Amino acid sequence: MDATRRVVCNPELFNPVLTMGMQVSFILVVSHLFQLVLKPLGQPGPVAQILSGFVLGPSGISRIASIKKIFFQDLAGDYYETLALFSRIIIMFLIGLETDVPYMVRNLRQATIIAGGGCIMCTIFAVAITPFVYPQTAAQGPVVIMALTLAVILSNSGSPIVIHLAAELKFATTDFGRLAISSSLITDTYSILLLVVSSSSKHGWRFASWFLYGCLALTVIGAVIILNMYLANWLNRRNRDQKNLKNAEAFGILSVVVATAMAIEMMGFNSIVACFLIGSMFPKGGKTGRTLVPKLNYSVHNFIFPVYLGYMGFQADITAVNSFPNFGVIAVVILLSLGGKISGTLAACYYLKIPMNEAVLFGFLMNVKGYVDLVTISIGLQNKVSFCLLIISGSGFRP
Numbered sequence: 001m002d003a004t005r006r007v008v009c010n011p012e013l014f015n016p017v018l019t020m021g022m023q024v025s026f027i028l029v030v031s032h033l034f035q036l037v038l039k040p041l042g043q044p045g046p047v048a049q050i051l052s053g054f055v056l057g058p059s060g061i062s063r064i065a066s067i068k069k070i071f072f073q074d075l076a077g078d079y080y081e082t083l084a085l086f087s088r089i090i091i092m093f094l095i096g097l098e099t100d101v102p103y104m105v106r107n108l109r110q111a112t113i114i115a116g117g118g119c120i121m122c123t124i125f126a127v128a129i130t131p132f133v134y135p136q137t138a139a140q141g142p143v144v145i146m147a148l149t150l151a152v153i154l155s156n157s158g159s160p161i162v163i164h165l166a167a168e169l170k171f172a173t174t175d176f177g178r179l180a181i182s183s184s185l186i187t188d189t190y191s192i193l194l195l196v197v198s199s200s201s202k203h204g205w206r207f208a209s210w211f212l213y214g215c216l217a218l219t220v221i222g223a224v225i226i227l228n229m230y231l232a233n234w235l236n237r238r239n240r241d242q243k244n245l246k247n248a249e250a251f252g253i254l255s256v257v258v259a260t261a262m263a264i265e266m267m268g269f270n271s272i273v274a275c276f277l278i279g280s281m282f283p284k285g286g287k288t289g290r291t292l293v294p295k296l297n298y299s300v301h302n303f304i305f306p307v308y309l310g311y312m313g314f315q316a317d318i319t320a321v322n323s324f325p326n327f328g329v330i331a332v333v334i335l336l337s338l339g340g341k342i343s344g345t346l347a348a349c350y351y352l353k354i355p356m357n358e359a360v361l362f363g364f365l366m367n368v369k370g371y372v373d374l375v376t377i378s379i380g381l382q383n384k385v386s387f388c389l390l391i392i393s394g395s396g397f398r399p
Helices: 002-008 014-041 045-056 065-071 076-098 101-106 108-136 143-155 159-168 175-203 207-237 247-266 272-280 286-315 324-351 356-365 371-377 384-394
Strands: none
Touching: 014 045, 014 286, 045 159, 045 286, 076 159, 076 247, 076 272, 076 286, 101 108, 101 175, 108 143, 108 175, 108 324, 143 175, 143 324, 159 175, 159 286, 175 272, 175 356, 207 247, 207 272, 207 286, 247 272, 247 286, 324 356
16 A cells, blocks of 8 residues: 555656556566467466566566666556555455355355364464574564464465466366365455454554454445445346446446555555455346456456466566575475465365365365465565565465
8 A cells, every 4th residue: 555655646657657558568468478388288377477477577587687677667666566456456356246155154164174274284384483584584573573474475375366277277166166265265364364463563553543443444344335235236227228337337336346445455454355345245136247247357367367467476586595595495485385284274174074185186276375475575574585485485386
């Protein structure tokens, strides 16, 4: 949110916008080229999209001075972060729209146990390695924030990417796929709760202020959910002869969602869960839901997702890993993230008597990382080694 304020107040708007537009165009073109090569090899779309950002970023061709001067102008990073914020809002709203809420409610116990197994193991590992990672990364701030940040890095699961992979690999509508998606959403909710605690420490809030702002945010979310119900019913009754909403009407609904998310961000909280809740509680029937889902699907899967995942790869700078201790930190984080999620998920599946082959697949799907790592960057670690650690550990596993 701080980056968005700097962007809005920046008098020199033209050049950074051109730079960001050019980079977005390059990411889209390069990601599609990589997908043409990797798709016959069985690799899903997110791999090509992250790889395109990695090639264009400081680990790739941006090491050339002339290209770096173009891509990394003043406040360019703030523009990229603002673009990622708006992309995250739309993605999570769409995920909420497409979520099978009755199925989640019916299988809440199973999904919670599977998610909880991996989260508990990863949190234990995060606390255990904090005394080792803290001095190696030369981090600043309280050790507790480092422990919370590591817990988020190890335990988060990229639910948008899990959903994207499930759709591409044709198992999104199976019981296994829906349970995996539900578990990844619960895992990300746990990670966001840890981020909320971290952000409260970052802002220096007292418990009373934090509680007051939290209640206000929940009130705003509830009010918007009720408003959307009335708005969707009104739009469904309006102009009954029309099969779909007009673009202006769909834009109005999205404006309400974006304004709500920005208000929650300004309160100091993260809007990921809020956007998901607003989307999941949005009325699915009628022409309103029938219009929003295909319009957002096309935009997200063809433009927003490639750019957002490309931005993930664009952040990675392997030049920061310039010593053996730094490499050791990254290796430890990746191994513990894999080990914690797999061991915890296998234990949970054994308790639920889920077959071993499905349990192993659950373990690997829960290891997919995504957007939570990008949010963690602005809250937790502040130096280049920590920054690279977050991105590489976040991209350390792709099925």
